[in-house]
Amino acid sequence: MKLPSLNLQILFGAVFGVMLGAYFHGLGADHQVAQGGVYAASLVGTLFIDLLKMILIPLVFCSIAVGIANLRQHDQMHRVWVTTLLFFVSSMAIAIGLALLAGNYFKPGAGMHLAMFEHAMQNFQAKQLPLPEFFAQFLHGLFVNPFLALSEGNVLAVVSFALMLGIALVMAGDRYKNVLALLEEGLALSMQMVGWIMRIAPLGIMALLIKLVAQQDVAMLSTLAKFVAVVVGTTLLHGVVVLPLILYLFTGKTPWWFWQGAREALVTAFATSSSSATLPVTLRCASAHLQVKPAIAGFVIPLGATINMDGTALYEAAAALFIANLVGIELSFMQQLIVFITAMIAAMGAPGIPSAGMVTMVLVLQSVGLPAEAIAILLPIDRLLDTLRTTVNVEGDMVGSLVVQKLLSKHAS
Ligand code: ASP
Numbered sequence: 277m278k279l280p281s282l283n284l285q286i287l288f289g290a291v292f293g294v295m296l297g298a299y300f301h302g303l304g305a306d307h308q309v310a311q312g313g314v315y316a317a318s319l320v321g322t323l324f325i326d327l328l329k330m331i332l333i334p335l336v337f338c339s340i341a342v343g344i345a346n347l348r349q350h351d352q353m354h355r356v357w358v359t360t361l362l363f364f365v366s367s368m369a370i371a372i373g374l375a376l377l378a379g380n381y382f383k384p385g386a387g388m389h390l391a392m393f394e395h396a397m398q399n400f401q402a403k404q405l406p407l408p409e410f411f412a413q414f415l416h417g418l419f420v421n422p423f424l425a426l427s428e429g430n431v432l433a434v435v436s437f438a439l440m441l442g443i444a445l446v447m448a449g450d451r452y453k454n455v456l457a458l459l460e461e462g463l464a465l466s467m468q469m470v471g472w473i474m475r476i477a478p479l480g481i482m483a484l485l486i487k488l489v490a491q492q493d494v495a496m497l498s499t500l501a502k503f504v505a506v507v508v509g510t511t512l513l514h515g516v517v518v519l520p521l522i523l524y525l526f527t528g529k530t531p532w533w534f535w536q537g538a539r540e541a542l543v544t545a546f547a548t549s550s551s552s553a554t555l556p557v558t559l560r561c562a563s564a565h566l567q568v569k570p571a572i573a574g575f576v577i578p579l580g581a582t583i584n585m586d587g588t589a590l591y592e593a594a595a596a597l598f599i600a601n602l603v604g605i606e607l608s609f610m611q612q613l614i615v616f617i618t619a620m621i622a623a624m625g626a627p628g629i630p631s632a633g634m635v636t637m638v639l640v641l642q643s644v645g646l647p648a649e650a651i652a653i654l655l656p657i658d659r660l661l662d663t664l665r666t667t668v669n670v671e672g673d674m675v676g677s678l679v680v681q682k683l684l685s686k687h688a689s
Contacts, residue, residue, distance in 0.1 A: 282474060283536075286543050289478035290485055293317075293547070297489025310490065317486035321547075324480025327473045328544075328553045331466055333429055335556050336578045337438050338463035343574025344442025345456050352684070353446060359683050360576050363676045364584040365620070367522065371514050371590040371668075372619050376612055378510045379597030384503040386601045393602075393653045405638040405648075407618065414625050431552055431627065432582050463574070467563075470556040474540065477557070481547040488547075488663070493656040500657060503598045507661055510594065511587055515668040519586070523675045527682045537565035538674050545670040549662040551581040551628030554670050561674065568677045576680050580673030581628050587665030587672075588633040589623035596640045599650045611644045618643040631658050633665065 279285065297317075300310040347353045418436045425433035445456055497504060520531040535542075541558040548554055555578060562573040596615045600607045607615065622636035634655065638648045 282477070283539055285478040286481055286540060289480075289482035290543050290547065293482035293485030294489050296482070297486040297492075300486065300490035301492065301494075305491075314487055314490050317483040317490075320479055320483035321487055324473075324476060324483065325548055325550070325553050327476075327480075328548070328556055329429065331469050331473065331556050332431070332552060333426055333434060334462060335466040335470065335559065336431060337426065337434050338459045338466060339559060339570075339574035340435055340438035340578050341442040341445065342456070342459050342463050343571050344439060345445035345459070346571035347575070348446060353443070355684060356572065356575060356680065359680045360579065360676065363679055364580065364672075367519070367586050367672050367676070368584065368589040368620050368623060369616075370518055371586040372593045372616050374510045374514055374518070375507075375590040375593035375619075376597065376616065378506050379594050380612075382502070382506050383601055384506045384594075385598040388602055389604070390602045390647070390650060393650075405636070405642060407621070407639060407643060410621070410625060410636075410639050431578075435578055435582055463570075466556075467560060470560050474557065474560070477540070477544060481543060484547040488659060492660055496653075496656040497660070500653070503594075504657065504661065506598075507591060507594050508664060511590055511664050511668055514586060514590060515664075515671055519668070519671055519675045523678060526679045529678065534566070534675070534678075537561055538671065540565075541670055541674065542667050545667045546663045549630040549659065549666045551585070551666055551669050551673070553628075554666070555581045555628070558670055558673060562677050566674060566678060568674075568681050572681045572684070573677050576677040577673050580676050581670070583624045584672050584676060585623040585626060585628075585633070585665075585669040587668035588626055589619050590668075591633055591661065591665050592619040592622050592637050592640050595637060595654060596644065596646065599641060599646050599653075600644070602650060602653075603646060605646070607644060614643050615640060628666075628669070630662055630666075631655075633662070634658050 280288070296313070300307075300313050303310040305311070344353065347356055417430070417432055420430060420433035420437075422434070422437040424430070425437060445452055516531075520534060523529055523534055524531070538561050541554055541561040544557045545551065545554040551558075558581065559573060559577050562568040562577050563570050568576075593615055596619065597607065597612075618640045622639045623633065625639075626632040626636045634651060637651060641648045641650070
């Protein structure tokens with residue numbers, strides 16, 4: 277019997293995972309079948325993420341170095357940099373703008389009080405995260421002994437070392453062509469292994485979603501229904517309307533075309549809630565299905581997975597307004613501008629792992645004097661919201677690689 281295509285299997289896996297998770301949730305956490313099911317799902321789901329993480333570091337390292345090295349001419353390298361960073365900052369700015377507009381219009385949390393959540397906030401101590409310190413830490417984390425960074429799986433530091441290596445290879449011309457050939461073969465081999473890992477993706481994604489849905493805290497979800505609706509609504513607006521529109525305007529590619537090529541990565545991001553774990557799949561989609569040249573994809577996608585996070589930026593701004601409403605403070609225009617800027621910095625600094633945005637959100641709250649402890653209210657629902665914002669984060673990276681490619685080709689022609 278012929279199996280359906282991998283894309284279709286992944287979609288079935290996701291739908292089936294949500295249904296089975298809801299069934300286990302209905303049985304209750306004490307039910308033996310539910311316990312066994314969630315245990316098995318957790319084993320399979322973790323195995324899938326482990327495999328993706330295993331290949332992540334060699335893949336990122338080779339892909340960035342090769343990507344940069346293949347942008348042979350200097351001025352082309354410069355243009356890729358500038359275009360990519362401009363795209364990242366603009367798309368995140370639009371996302372934050374949407375969140376602020378929606379937050380001011382719908383005012384989620386107005387009429388509720390922080391005191392209502394006293395129970396949730398007990399025992400929660402927010403970590404201090406002042407902006408100068410955060411910035412210093414971020415900067416300090418950029419340049420690390422590459423062997424340490426590779427062995428620790430420190431994506432940001434691996435990215436910066438690979439960037440430098442790539443630049444050195446460009447500068448040297450043909451002198452180190454053996455090293456470049458080695459890296460190119462390393463990249464091809466890593467991609468081959470990603471292909472194998474993807475064969476179990478339908479199962480892995482199903483397992484991750486079973487666990488997520490089965491363990492969801494429904495009570496908190498309904499208390500915060502309005503906030504959840506505003507966040508989900510704006511995130512969807514950004515992911516389904518804004519980003520596809522940007523893609524269409526710049527490249528003429530339709531949303532359907534994009535969805536067909538990108539869905540493996542989008543569904544994996546949804547299930548893993550981690551841009552980093554999804555990165556091998558995102559690279560595969562960009563270069564194999566969306567026809568982004570390896571030199572562009574190899575640079576834009578890994579960099580995007582670490583710093584370009586539209587969904588996270590949007591969420592951080594929306595949550596700041598929500599918490600301000602809970603405390604009964606109306607944020608002034610200036611304060612909202614500070615939220616705008618810090619939300620962008622916090623999103624850029626958040627690593628691509630589950631709930632990372634929650635940690636860096638402290639920065640946004642503190643910048644306008646809101647109580648960071650209020651994050652405790654959002655924690656129980658975070659895993660659920662993280663699914664969607666990670667999907668939009670990953671979508672932004674792929675759209676970015678297509679737009680950058682188009683802008684550069686226009687310039688070259
Ligand atoms: N989970 C997100 C990501 O990996 C980061 C976040 O928590 O917002 O992209």
